[in-house]
Amino acid sequence: MVDETETSETGMSRRNYLQTGAAALASVAFASNAAADEQESDSSGGTSGGSNPTLIKDGTVVTVDPDHGIRYDTDVYVKNGEIRAIEKDISAPSADVIDASDSIVVPGFVNAHLHTWESGVRGIAGNWTFMEYLEKMLGNISSQYRPQDAYLGNLFGAVQQLNAGTTTVLDWFHIANSPGHTNRAIEGLEDAGIRALFAHGPPGDDSAKWWENSSVTHPDDIRRLARERFPSDDGLLTLAMGARGPDYSTDEVTRKDIELARELGIPVSMHIGSLGPGGVKKLDELGLLGDDLNYVHGNRLTEEEFELVGQSGGSLSTTPEVELQMGMGMPALGDALEAGAVPSVGVDIVSNVSDDLFTQLRMALQVERGIRNQSAVEANEQIQDVTPTAHRALEFATIEGARALGLEDEIGSLTPGKRADITIIAGDDLNTAPVHNPVETVVLQAGIENVDTVLVDGNVVKRDGLVYNRTAQNNLDRLERSGRRILRESGLATSE
Numbered sequence: 001m002v003d004e005t006e007t008s009e010t011g012m013s014r015r016n017y018l019q020t021g022a023a024a025l026a027s028v029a030f031a032s033n034a035a036a037d038e039q040e041s042d043s044s045g046g047t048s049g050g051s052n053p054t055l056i057k058d059g060t061v062v063t064v065d066p067d068h069g070i071r072y073d074t075d076v077y078v079k080n081g082e083i084r085a086i087e088k089d090i091s092a093p094s095a096d097v098i099d100a101s102d103s104i105v106v107p108g109f110v111n112a113h114l115h116t117w118e119s120g121v122r123g124i125a126g127n128w129t130f131m132e133y134l135e136k137m138l139g140n141i142s143s144q145y146r147p148q149d150a151y152l153g154n155l156f157g158a159v160q161q162l163n164a165g166t167t168t169v170l171d172w173f174h175i176a177n178s179p180g181h182t183n184r185a186i187e188g189l190e191d192a193g194i195r196a197l198f199a200h201g202p203p204g205d206d207s208a209k210w211w212e213n214s215s216v217t218h219p220d221d222i223r224r225l226a227r228e229r230f231p232s233d234d235g236l237l238t239l240a241m242g243a244r245g246p247d248y249s250t251d252e253v254t255r256k257d258i259e260l261a262r263e264l265g266i267p268v269s270m271h272i273g274s275l276g277p278g279g280v281k282k283l284d285e286l287g288l289l290g291d292d293l294n295y296v297h298g299n300r301l302t303e304e305e306f307e308l309v310g311q312s313g314g315s316l317s318t319t320p321e322v323e324l325q326m327g328m329g330m331p332a333l334g335d336a337l338e339a340g341a342v343p344s345v346g347v348d349i350v351s352n353v354s355d356d357l358f359t360q361l362r363m364a365l366q367v368e369r370g371i372r373n374q375s376a377v378e379a380n381e382q383i384q385d386v387t388p389t390a391h392r393a394l395e396f397a398t399i400e401g402a403r404a405l406g407l408e409d410e411i412g413s414l415t416p417g418k419r420a421d422i423t424i425i426a427g428d429d430l431n432t433a434p435v436h437n438p439v440e441t442v443v444l445q446a447g448i449e450n451v452d453t454v455l456v457d458g459n460v461v462k463r464d465g466l467v468y469n470r471t472a473q474n475n476l477d478r479l480e481r482s483g484r485r486i487l488r489e490s491g492l493a494t495s496e
């Protein structure tokens, strides 16, 4: 239950945290806005990015770009939302300077699978099986959501992603109960200021109709979205289809849905292989495999199916904490890697698990290491090396995630010419200092509390450990009321 006395990582109440954050940041935000206004007046950029130049100074820059590697005491220069240079001692007198000495600068994380709307009902599904989730969340709670609840869930869910250093999410939206729900959910992402692939899914008003071997095709409203809400693909938000696919709909529906997405020129993400095998084989039989398909979970797919995913250029999004809890199977990251599929990591359901990529990435990495080590353990031998490495894991949460979402030319690494989605992690906190290996510090030591500063498309959305989002600050009470009402009307409230 959302409780007003709930404490955040900082030990402050959530309410105080956001209020203090906004209040303390007001001067920064106003100064930044004024400077941005001034800059915009003589800028021809016209991008959504912050046009005030920013200079991130003297950081340990982990570029996740093989051509640039790790740079020490290095500056990152950002202008018009773009990374312009990564060099030592850059001179930029008009830039807003962010001191990154004692900090690690990494690409903003890519959370490849998130049902952002569920942030209004946090902490209710920690003991649920997958079947309970389908019944309670997609059969009951999702029916109680109104457009305003979708807005609040997406706004706060996305703001918290930014707080946690994640700058891009694939928002898998399955409460498209009306065009109003969908519109408001998109507005929530917009108001958060996050980069997102909005995967429009089915309504959440009738789980039997939409999720049990459904014979109903994807809602036609996605055509309106493609036409009116996402006429171009150069903004922070782009469109995808959250399709049900062969595990949840008939062959005919699967074929029609994927053909519709291809007609619209948008990628498809679908949950597959968490109930049983055969889904990818079915897609192959239907002639539908392609590099525009993103597969979520995949735990119970066969080896042959993973090979089909890899050969067709598909991506796999593993969400280890949800998969381990809900009985889907062991995370399939290793199978995806072996088959040559694009590996990515997501959170999935914030109603039961940690919503930050630090936790999910660490779990994905160590579970995969455990799986690889097991044969030596069973033979009573000692392992010879540890794989995947921490650096490889960081790629899963950055450049590989970007590839999975089709955004690798824009984001996923700190590379001049890419958009400035950047996370700065304090290396001088009690749990991060001293930094001997910046990648290991990020992947295996750090957490949300160490995320000092976050930029999305050049816009500073978090600085000095404080989130700046006035809309969220002004609506926190409404999120709590929304969450309480939904649970009350679902009959799932455990307290008031």
Ligand SMILES: [Zn+2]
Pocket: 113, 115, 172, 271, 296, 348
């Ligand atoms: Zn999911």
